[in-house]
Structures are given as C-alpha cells and as structure tokens.
Amino acid sequence: MGDLSKNFSRAEFECRCGCGSAKVDPLLIETLQTIREAAGIPLRVNSGVRCPEHNRRVGGVSNSQHLLGKAADITWTGKAATLYALIYTLYKAGEIPHLGYVKLYRGKNFVHVDVRTPKSNLVAGWE
Secondary structure, eight states, X not given: OOSSSSSOOHHHHSOTTSSOOXXXXXXXXXXXXXXXXXXXXXXXXXXXOOOHHHHHHTTOOTTOGGGGTOEEEEEOSSOHHXXXXXXXXHHHTXXXXXXXXXXXXXXXXXXXXXXXXXXXXXXXXXX
C-alpha cells in the first residue's frame, strides 16, 4: 500500500537519477488513483518527478510538468492504447477533472498524464 494514496507511494515518483526529488502534486495522485481504481489492476509509474538535470538527460522539454511533480508516465500489463481509452472514458464522465494533458506513446507502450493548468488543447478538445 502507498503513503501518498491507497495504491501509490512516494518512492514510485522519485527522480530516477537518485537525487531524491519526489515532490508530487496531490491532484496528480488523485487523478492516478481514480484511474487505478477504474482499471482494477496496478499501474506502473515509468517516470514521475524529474530534476532539471535528469530531465535534460532523458530529452524532456524545458517546461516539462515532470519538473513540477505534476506529471507521470504510466503503463500497465495491457496495451497503452487501452489505458489511454480508459483515461478518455473517465475524463468524459467527469471522473478525472484535473487532467490537464494526456498523450499516448504507442511505440514505447506508455501514457503521459499530467495535471497542468490551464489544460492543453489536447484535453480541452475532449470536452
């Protein structure tokens, strides 16, 4: 069990470089927990919080929401496209109102989820 929510712990979101950065926005945790409960199976956080140096090393954009603890790249045991479809369904139903941006990375089999404000055109276009 997690220390941030029922299913997520701070360690899952720590910067992968080992610097210890792990400040996560509570709205991101709330959003991911809702997705997790709807999925009925664990989600894996591939990338959570990133320090500026690690963000540069992995090719992240300079204004990445990962730098602010507002983003996570997630996956599960199924196809990322199915997870993306679930997220779309939850958003349209008003279950994850803080979702600010979502992107499916088919080739890498993960979904980027963030709680940026204002919402990006991608998510706003779902409304």
